[in-house]
Amino acid sequence: METKAKKALAVAVAGALSLSLAACGSSNNNDNSGSSAGSSPSSSATSSSPASSPAASSPSADSGKKVKLTFQNIYPDPNTPTYKTLHQLIDQYQKDHPNITIELDTLNTDQQKLKLKTQANSKEIPDITMVNPAAQMKPFVDANLFVPLNDMLDQNGLKDTYQSGLLDYYSFNGNTYALPDGNNIEVVYYNKDLFQQAGISAPPTTFDELLADVKALKAKGIIPMAIGEKDTWTGSFIFMNILLRTNGPGFLQDVADGKKTFEDPAFTEAVQRFQDLIQAGAFEDGATSIDADTGRSLFTTGKAAMYMLGTWETGSIDASPVGPKVAAFQFPTVDGKGDVNQFMLAPGTGYAIAANSEHIQEAKDFLNYYCLNFPKVQFENKNAVGLPQKVDGDLKAAGYSDLAISVMDLFSKVNGGDISFDNTMNPAVSQAHLTSLQNLFVQKVDPAQVAKEHQSAYDANKDK
Amino acid sequence: MNVLKVSALTLGVFVLPALIIYICIVFIPIVVSFYTGMLDWNGIGEAKFVGFDNFHNLLFHDKVFWPAVRRTLLYAVASMIEIPFCLMMAVLLNRYVRKGNTLVSIYFTPVILSVVIIGQLWKTIYNPASLGGMLNQALTTFGLDSWTHTWLSEPKIAIYCIFFVSLWQYFGYHLLIQFTGVQNIPSEIYEAAKIDGADGFKADRYITFPLIVPIFKISIVLAFIGSLQSFDMIWIMTGGGPGNATDVLATYMYKTSFNSQQFGYGSAIASFLVILCLVFTVAINTVMNRVDKKFS
Structure with a gap:
């Protein structure tokens, strides 16, 4: 018995060794694997999987089922008002809709751009993500990676809250594919x-x-x-x-x-x-x-x-x-x-919904709520400068600085x-x-x- | 062939796991990347097959590419030239310093620091005096105002400033390797040689060097391949700028792939880098084997 155990141990150790050897081999003499990995489709899957795989739950049409939405965003700094706004809105939404969990994938702007491109490579875009307008989002739209948001914009009068002409930067062939976070x-x-x-x-x-x-x-x-x-x-x-x-x-x-x-x-x-x-x-x-x-x-x-x-x-x-x-x-x-x-x-950075999402309807509902309430909460959080939507409110009375007022x-x-x-x-x-x-x-x-x-x-x- | 006299099964058990992993994470991506190099592809939408167009443009029409190759090779050569100095230092440490280990550990410190930290540190050293740059302030203090530069922003010198930092960082690494090699040479050989009248430099030439050639070779290959793939230090310190003045192959590849979104073209550069690495690895091995034979 004992010898058998020893043998098994030996095999295990040998296995572990060979693994570590392989790791050495790849890092020492073949830079090219590392450097080409970034640009080859086969490797992108590994780097993008954690954020993009939506919960394994079945596609849910009825609202009672548990749904997890991944929300990729570019507000990593907890000291900024937008960070607070985002978390406030999401906490509130999850409270109102206990079946929906919103998982954040928070990155800084450059990292997010890079990650999204890699994810787009393998068509594994998070349910909700963010893109820059016009020429920068065109490749994504051309590849049919986003869903049109026209129907969602008509709900609760969301469309009319945006400043006129702003949505044009996010629209292609008469469809709006993303909703800006600023202007x-x-x-x-x-x-x-x-x-x-x-x-x-x-x-x-x-x-x-x-x-x-x-x-x-x-x-x-x-x-x-x-x-x-x-x-x-x-x-x-x-x-x-x-x-x-x-x-x-x-x-x-x-x-x-x-x-x-x-x-x-x-x-x-x-x-x-x-x-x-x-x-x-x-x-x-x-x-x-x-x-x-x-x-x-x-x-x-x-x-x-x-x-x-x-x-x-x-x-x-x-x-x-x-x-x-x-x-x-x-x-x-x-x-x-x-x-x-x-x-x-x-014209800001826009929230878009991935065409590969399993929960498009839920994502639309959430985004509708989020965008409707975004300006109000931003105003309260002293961040009304550069909002994409019209806000009513007296800046002076709300305690905004002279600089903010002059910029407005x-x-x-x-x-x-x-x-x-x-x-x-x-x-x-x-x-x-x-x-x-x-x-x-x-x-x-x-x-x-x-x-x-x-x-x-x-x-x-x-x-x- | 089967000199070890083990069964095929045992061989398989030991070799296959590593082989499969190696093929999956090294070999297949290389092949895929060659294929991607023949596409006109923005990384997102539809890809168009264009044959060798990317390679043709790269080799004959690209104004950034060849200077980047030149800088890459220059850096590789510079890091190889560093190795003999490491060896010399190791020999001196071994001979004249009683507790050489401590010094070697100190030299090794920059290696364990992250490249990001080193890069940021040296960036502040290189800064203009008005922004608190240490180097320029020191030069001014010594009355050498005319020697001050905006080190990382002058296209002609920026790249050398970065090379220097990299060489500085990896000096300790190669020193450690050489030092260990030198220490492993039995002292009896030196004693015997001393009796025969070979001492000091002569002993180094006829004993130390021949015995350390295999270790020397490892350092050379590591330094060469490591510098062909250099990316992080440059990315942190200048991002390849100003203009393209500090771009090497890896940064240029990254820029074309991710900033210009020309993944096909980027892959073509990657493929070139693969070939470059292979060719030079083979070349270095051949040269080193000759050196090895000559000395032993």
Whole structure:
């Protein structure tokens, strides 16, 4: 008996050894397995399974059955109002519907984008997920991965709560596939104290004034404008404002429609002016190795005088040490061109329901409840700036800051604008654009060359 | 063939589990990735078969690809050149330091730290002086203002700054391997050699090195293959930027696959990387076997 046991033990140990050997073999001499794994379909299943497999319960039409919904979201920070809103709404819904469990798959924005792409690869999208509008969600819609939400929008009058035109960014062929969580515009936040120190009395209204202010701030040893250009989209955001002034709205659409090319004078002029801003020393040294969060903290710790980003930053700036000193202004006109009331628009990130979900109806019901109550709870949680829906309520009476109120005022001035580059062009062209612009931060490039890079990237990828 | 004189069943029991796992997690993905490399595919929708178009574009029309290959190989060579220094250090430690182990453990510390921590740490060291960068501040203190740089943002030097950090991190790793090898050489051999008049450098040349060649080879292969797949350090410190100035094969592959959503093209790059690894592994083994023979 004893020998038998020993033998069994030996086999077990040998098995364990061989397992660990295999692990060594794969990690030591074959990087390629690891690196190619990310891009091959066979491997994606393993990385995506935990979040996406809905409960094994049978497809339930009747409401009494237990249903588990997976809700992939991009609100990981417990200190943000949106996080609180999400949890408040979900807790309430689960209380009202004891048969429904909502499981959260919470990631930060970049991780979520990556995970969703991997899950889409193997058609294992969570019941409810989040996508960026327009060009970024088009591949998902084309592959029929989301269900149309038209019927659900008509329930309880949800559709009418949204600001007019906003749902268009999430609609394809007359169907709406996702419901936005926000609607923001891009403004320039500035630190009034630092402006005063540099002897600047009023925020700039023309691009030349902006350049002059940059020089004045720099002379005082203040970083004129904070940016986190390691995350390339931040620079593109600023550039697009300039393009919006030199051309007016719709440049990228015109390119897509074949009416214009990137070699259009409006585009090269925008590149030139953007380069002027960089060469004037507007941004901190080494900007291309600084990530977005560090960039923000340069502003919120009072080291930088300006910070240009979407109004979703209002809450976190309000809460920072410099909060009371901050105000916002509209991006100035460039060489007398453009309308300051045209803004870069950021129509949020949308909630979508997966076509592969086993509980589409339950997911729709939940999302309907969630979106109907989202603005109210956000308002209570002091996060009414940049909401996708109309809210009634007196901001001042509810205790909102002057900054929040002035930003809300800017919203009322919006007279059209553009959405970001990566929401308009396909991912391959966007990537070329982002790389090309990041390059401007470290070397002078002829604008015609930049335009050419854009055009050839566009020509190579336009059919995709 | 069956020198061990064991039954086929026993052989199977011992070999099969590892073999099956190996095939599933290494071999099959490689084949799939080659196939994906022939697709025009955004990773989500329908894929179109395009034959060798991706490979053709990659090799002949891609302006980012070859510089990335060059940087990858440069890094691989740099990490191989590091190994002889590790060996020299190991020999010196073994000969002149009484408790060499402690020092080796200290050199080893960066290896156990996560790459993310190392990357962030060195990023702050490389920062411009205005943002508290230690290196630039030190240079300014010594009156070497003209030597200051925005280290990670200048396309010409950024990549070398990253290489340096990687080499710094893995110095202790290879030192440990070499040190263990050197310690395992019996001291009787040195004593005998001393009587014959071989001492110091001569002993190293004719005793230490020939006996340590197998260990040396392991370090070389590890360093080479490890650096071909380098990704994390670069991703954390510059993300491949500014522009594409610090992209290596792995980061470029990631960017095309996930940022540009060209999974077919990304897979083509991955396939190239596989071939590169295989070719160089074989080449290094051949060279090393020659060295091995020459010295023993």
